[in-house]
Amino acid sequence: MKKTMPRSSVDPSKSLAGREREKTFRSMAPHPSILEVERLSVTRNGTRILQKVDWTIRRGEHWVLMGANGSGKTTLLSSLLGYFVPTAGSIQLLGETYGEGDWRELRQRLGVVSSSLRELMPDEEPALHTVISGKYAMIDLWGKPKSEDVKQAKRILRQIECLSLAHRPWSVLSQGERQRILIGRALMAGPELLVLDEPCAGLDPAAREHFLQFLERLNGVPKAPSFVLVTHHVEEITPLYTHMLTLRKGRVVASGPLAKIMSSQTLSRTFGTPMKLRKRPHGWQAEVQPHASCRRIL
Numbered sequence: 001m002k003k004t005m006p007r008s009s010v011d012p013s014k015s016l017a018g019r020e021r022e023k024t025f026r027s028m029a030p031h032p033s034i035l036e037v038e039r040l041s042v043t044r045n046g047t048r049i050l051q052k053v054d055w056t057i058r059r060g061e062h063w064v065l066m067g068a069n070g071s072g073k074t075t076l077l078s079s080l081l082g083y084f085v086p087t088a089g090s091i092q093l094l095g096e097t098y099g100e101g102d103w104r105e106l107r108q109r110l111g112v113v114s115s116s117l118r119e120l121m122p123d124e125e126p127a128l129h130t131v132i133s134g135k136y137a138m139i140d141l142w143g144k145p146k147s148e149d150v151k152q153a154k155r156i157l158r159q160i161e162c163l164s165l166a167h168r169p170w171s172v173l174s175q176g177e178r179q180r181i182l183i184g185r186a187l188m189a190g191p192e193l194l195v196l197d198e199p200c201a202g203l204d205p206a207a208r209e210h211f212l213q214f215l216e217r218l219n220g221v222p223k224a225p226s227f228v229l230v231t232h233h234v235e236e237i238t239p240l241y242t243h244m245l246t247l248r249k250g251r252v253v254a255s256g257p258l259a260k261i262m263s264s265q266t267l268s269r270t271f272g273t274p275m276k277l278r279k280r281p282h283g284w285q286a287e288v289q290p291h292a293s294c295r296r297i298l
Contacts, residue, residue, distance in 0.1 A: 033058050033092070034193050034226055035080070040089035042075050042250075049075045050250045052089070057193065057243075062219070062227040064237050064258065067247035068271050073230055076247070077195060081107050094192060108137060111186030111225065114197035118178055123171035127162065127181045128153055130170060134185035153188060159221045160184045161214065176207040180214065187225075194225040200236055208236070216240050234267070234277065234284040246270040 037055040041048065050072045057063055067073050078084045080091060082103040091098040096106050111134075121130060122140045131153040133141040145153075157163045160180045165173065173181065179199050186194055196215075200208045218224060219240055229241060237244075237258070244261055246253040246269075253270045254261040267275040267286055274289035 034094060036090075036092040037076075037080075038090050040076075040079065040091065041087045042072075042079060042084055043087045044084075048250060050079070053247075053250075053252055055245055055252075055255065057226060057228070059192075059226065061243050062241045063229070064241050064244040065228055065230045065247075066232065066234075066244065066270060067253075068232070070249075071247040071270075072250040073247060075250075077112070077197065077230070080110065080195075081112065108189045109192050111183075111189060111191035111194040112197060113179065113182045113186055113195070113199055115201050117182060121170045121178075121182075124169050126167045126169055127173065127177075127184075128157065128166040130181050131156055131184040131188055134188035137189070153184070156184045156187050159187070160218065174207070175202045176211050179203075179211060183218070190223075191225050193228065195228045195230065197230045198232070199229070200231070200233070212236060212238050234286045237262075237284055238282065248272065 033056055035055065035057040037053055040050055040053040040055075042050040053072075053076065055076075065073055065076070075084060079086055080093070082098065086098070093103075093106055094109060120139050125133075125140060128150070129141040129145065132145050132149045133139065135149060135152075154163065154166065157166055160183055162177065162180050162184065165177060165181065170178070170181075183194070183196075200211060203211060215227070216238055219227070227240065229236065231237070241258055243256060244258045245255045246261075246266060248270050254266045262277070262284070264275055264277040267277055276287045276289055278285045278287070
């Protein structure tokens with residue numbers, strides 16, 4: 001009679017080796033969500049700036065963050081970057097929880113392009129060096145760049161359609177060119193999420209349209225990050241964007257797929273005044289309605 005070996009009572013998946021393999025697999029697999037904000041509240045000097053904000057950004061989604069001045073947009077972004085400590089709630093970026101690791105290193109995976117950064121760039125720095133500086137989170141790159149950094153920066157300059165500007169100093173770049181170079185600078189660090197904080201501020205109407213069309217093309221390059229557009233203007237919301245979060249007085253007014261929540265009612269509640277939203281072939285247009293009917297909305 002053929003003898004059979006006794007079957008182990010230990011589930012291989014529960015063995016030490018199995019658990020280690022599972023742990024390694026989980027660490028290698030991309031986290032399904034880039035960002036998870038739960039019940040986030042921020043209070044400063046007795047003033048509540050954000051109140052129980054929930055926000056989840058998954059891979060492949062592109063978001064619009066909209067709200068009036070003082071609605072809490074800047075505080076929300078500052079909290080994501082670790083500049084403000086939440087009073088309550090939690091923030092997870094790429095599966096890591098704020099307060100449990102080195103957030104300074106992790107936030108390099110979150111690129112930010114803002115008008116305040118635009119004012120810090122040295123006038124004589126060539127665009128190539130400005131892009132390279134993003135890899136090291138530096139302002140005013142010093143020393144001779146590494147050859148591999150130069151190659152990577154030129155590849156990014158080609159992607160952002162600015163290779164011809166590589167050796168042009170910052171002082172002679174147009175506002176639109178500067179915005180593109182700052183996007184290239186952010187891409188140098190390989191972010192999973194790229195936040196565009198009012199990127200069209202200071203652009204004339206033609207330059208704004210060219211820049212918005214450029215963002216549409218940028219989304220088509222390999223390994224493009226998810227975008228978050230921070231804006232006051234519905235005219236800047238192109239078909240690129242899939243989702244929307246609106247804030248008013250630190251609270252979420254609406255959040256979800258843009259096609260479902262983009263409406264006159266959402267805008268009216270967000271800005272606290274009656275607004276009429278119209279769909280255009282390639283975007284949106286909003287008009288403020290007579291203020292006398294405002295009481296019916298608030």
